[in-house]
Amino acid sequence: MAEDPKQETKIHAPDRSLHAKIGNANLDQVLSPQVVEGAQSTIRASSEQFWSESMTRLAVLDKFYDALGKAADAESQMTGLASEAFALKVSAGLGGYTLVSSLAKSLHKQCELLGGKKPAAKNLELIKWHIESIRQLLSAKVAGDGGAVGASIAAELERLAP
């Protein structure tokens, strides 16, 4: 925000009109644990849609990865990979696929670290490993932290990531 030297600092008291608008309702009652659980069940019920969305994102990741080897402009492919990985992190997480979400987050970080440069062979291998791990987990619908499979993937990531 541009600084306006003529403006003095004003501090306005907290505006409590929103609570007043609902009659200062007791929100412990209005938003009871049962109500919150009902809302959470809506998130759980959308798991299948977010799984489908994640599979679509995975297909787009494949396209960007394939183009990375062929295209002259690595930057747009890397930007696309980063963007899809970011979106996949959210969709997989909302679908309950926590491990997939973590891998997508890691992939996004790798892409951001490369900053649009054409990846070296070892970076390409790491990107490919992320995509294949995500494919394996999504295809098998491995939800949550993935149990033993998840632990082995996490250990492999630890070994591979710089």
Place this chain on the structure above:
Amino acid sequence: MINNQLQKISVLIVDDEKLIQRLVYDVLIKLGFRSITVANSGRRAMELVTQQKFDFVITDWRMDDLDGIDFLNFVRTAPDSPCPRIPVILLTGNTDVGDVIRARDAGVNEYIIKPFSAEQLVKRIRAVIENPRSFVEAPNYRGPERRHRAEEPPDGADRRKNPKGKK
């Protein structure tokens, strides 16, 4: 029905992902909200806030057509903003500390990281309704008081009993 009270609150959801729009909408309906408007972009949200009155906004950050921070900047600082003090909850996949600081400095009220749970969303909505912060208009900042309130201090009796945290 007890949840009718939330029907009086008007909410604007801003997100360019249809599935997330739908999910946030459905979660708010389950919580008891009924007056909910959805915008596909920050630009559309800008139009909507100049046409209608909302009680608070839940917005994504990354959007192609005017992102959430640009929308927030408009709301807080534009001379023609009709609602500079409206509470804004940022619902975003951005998790870096630098992002959180940038959002705070742009005047966001609450920050939720996607993927989110209903409990996290409720906690932030309750903060906006029950514990609003002072609003600061300074030469280089316009938004809620940036220092989050700490836990309540121990009451006088407890302080006297335990002056230096010793047992």
